[in-house]
Amino acid sequence: MPAADAVMPHDHTIPVSLHDLLGLLAREGLLEPGTPEAAEAERVVALLRAECNARGDRLKQLYAEAHAGDDEFWRPGQPDPATMDARNQALIAAMQETLERANYQPIDDQHMAAAIDAEAVFNVQVQVDMKQFRALHLWARGRRPRTETLVGWFGLRKRTITFDVFERVFVFAKLDPSAAPAAVGTRAKKQKRRPKELNLKLFRGIPLPDLEMLLPNSRITMRRLDKAAILVPMGVSIVMAASKVLLSLTAIWGAVQFAVGLSKDPPAVSGGWLIVVAGCGTLLGIAMGAYTKYQKRRLEYTSAYTETLYYQTLDSETGAFLRVLDEAFEEEAKEAVLAYAFMRRYGELPLAELDARIEAWLEAMTGRKVDFEVEDGVGKVRRLGAATS
Secondary structure (H helix, E strand, O other): OOOHHHHOOOOOOOOOOHHHHHHHHHHOOOOOOOOHHHHHHHHHHHHHHHHHHHHHHHHHHHHHHHOOOOOOOOOOOOOOHHHHHHHHHHHHHHHHHHHHHOOOEEEOHHHHHHHHHOOOOOOOEEEOOHHHEEEEEEEEEEEEEEEEEEEEOOOOEEEEEEEEEEEEEEEEEEEOOOOHHHHOOOOHHHOOOOOOOEEEEEEEEEEHHHHHHHOOOOEEEOOHHHHHHHHHHHHHHHHHHHHHHHHHHHHHHHHHHHHOOOOOOOOOOOOOHHHHHHHHHHHHHHHHHHHHHHHHHHHHHHHHHHHHHHHHEEEEOHHHHHHHHHHHHHHHHHHHHHHHHHHHHHOOOOHHHHHHHHHHHHHHHHOOOOOOOHHHHHHHHHHOOOOOO
16 A cells, blocks of 8 residues: 555654643743743743634534534524535535644545555454545544554464554544435344434544544455355355255155156165255254354454444544644644744744754654644744744
8 A cells, every 4th residue: 555654744743742841841941930931932822722712613613504403402494405515615624724733634535545455454344335425534643653463363373564553533524315324234224323424533543554444334344264264164064964965855756756666776775854854954053053153253343343443532523623623722832832932042043943953852852753833833923922032
């Protein structure tokens, strides 16, 4: 599949919380508590928080409008499809802006398709019908490489694989109402409730090859190896049992022909109907055993799938974008505070030099390389009128 660098070319996420960052800056003498500089930094953070709250109110309103008819609030009238599409586009645009502020980057269709075709890391194979989506957008941030050892063939086979893991993945999925009933469960006749058309989800620690597991219409399927492990022994057993039944039936038919005078040859000795009944019982037992084995393997898959999503899900719906909104505030505040602290310390340096100093300091403090967005950080400091000299 494509290299991970093609999915997320730059990681702008600052790998430390705002609280811990302020502590590091204070410890290193870049922003000492109780000084006018620290007070100015606090003012910048407060202004960014106020802007974040205003964006949050706007997002909640857009989400409510795009979610009309599927929440607890009364609204007049029923919007037509064109109006709903316009509302969805407005919500997507607002979410895109918020996610960019939180240093998320979009995962395009090409890499989503590559992830679907790749071998699953969590040992669960799922299928997704991409045609059922009216809108599908995924954003991710915090790419980290990981190495795992996969064990198979009852522990006799081990292999090591390396893959990329996203620390955060945000999913915006709008299902086509006409296709929604087939997007959930195993059989359409068992559907008792329609899945939600609009789905917002936030996940953590998701391997790139397992992105399709996050989609609301993903469906668990059996791997070819698992099917072979069930069907091949069943086929061999059926052939052996059926051959005995066939021989008994042939002998019985010969006995009937001999009794009515159609044949002069006496029939070969066989178990007669007892063998037939026993053979049919054996065939039924084989079929039931294979079905039970299939259901057990499917239950194992379902359990692994459910457990994965349970532990990897951070938030859903309103909670998902409100959490991202808070992450956006944190990222913007950290960028502004870093830019302000270094501008106070080193003066009006060229942006490239200021960027290099901040990135080197972050790597020394956290052990991670960060592509610091110096223009954004300096732009916020200047826009909010923070004194840097």
